[in-house]
């Protein structure tokens with residue numbers, strides 16, 4: 436039985452931390468376990484490598500950027516392997532390419548195509564710990580590629596998928612919470628959560644795990660544990676929703692701060708106007724979320740949100756839109772947050788929306804836009820109302 440463990444950047448930020456992880460791994464290897472360990476770049480290394488390239492040019496060649504970023508993880512695997520071997524544990528470090536991780540797609544956002552599990556199994560016969568660089572692979576041209584920010588989670592889950600489907604993700608938080616403890620102090624750690632809820636939470640702003648990795652976990656049935664590095668706290672298991680899981684209607688509240696809400700009215704009711712508007716937004720690379728459109732009395736209303744740090748692009752795009760359609764009126768708010776209530780129980784329980792609206796009414800909290808998915812309801816609210824709204828929802832749904 437082989438377990439894949441992943442340690443994030445903040446857990447391997449210093450050589451001392453790497454040595455502490457090595458002692459922990461030695462303990463498990465001495466107890467007879469075979470381990471595959473995936474590590475991220477040390478601390479903020481990836482950010483500083485990007486910044487370094489940017490001091491030369493705003494547009495580094497993506498192939499070269501990948502070559503540069505891959506160095507971050509390669510530093511960590513070597514140090515961890517040196518630390519383990521110095522403790523007498525047989526360890527071997529491998530880059531993504533050496534571990535047989537082939538990728539496809541664009542540089543800096545490649546996808547894993549295939550992993551050679553046999554190769555890893557062979558190397559585990561003579562080594563107790565194989566250390567694999569996260570976030571990287573090799574494409575059909577033999578070039579080093581990376582998987583997009585946060586991609587080490589995907590490396591770990593993908594490796595577990597071709598090995599024994601056990602994956603432990605270690606990070607600086609002790610699991611998944613019902614709400615962000617920085618926003619809601621009494622938020623509780625969740626013991627078990629379904630893949631679908633975790634995917635929804637990642638999509639809605641929870642930073643605990645990269646979304647693609649959870650998707651992959653679900654696809655291949657990998658049992659994923661998320662816990663705090665070198666800490667005996669319980670942590671969270673991510674798995675298929677089963678009968679034994681406590682089925683709460685609502686399991687968590689996620690918040691994305693710094694959201695810009697945009698409403699556009701008097702959009703001409705022609706076949707092409709809405710498509711044209713979204714094309715103008717897309718031409719300026721504005722990342723759109725929470726789209727809704729209604730028509731009343733021949734008047735078309737359009738609303739959407741985008742991240743506040745894209746304000747510049749948005750302003751340019753809105754300029755383009757107002758040039759093209761002189762009738763439109765635009766309203767925007769930059770002090771908004773998106774608050775999402777997630778729960779797999781919403782699939783079959785009715786009345787969740789009504790309970791939520793009643794909470795907003797009772798607390799007199801204004802909201803500006805509401806959208807739903809199969810297992811979530813999202814609101815845009817004023818940023819200054821975030822804490823009290825989360826508290827009221829947590830209270831009502833016992834989160």
Ligand code: ASP
Nearest residue numbers: 475481570584585586587
């Ligand atoms: N080092 C990469 C990043 O900072 C990948 C990862 O940590 O998952 O995004």
Ligand code: MG
Nearest residue numbers: 443585588645
């Ligand atoms: Mg991460």
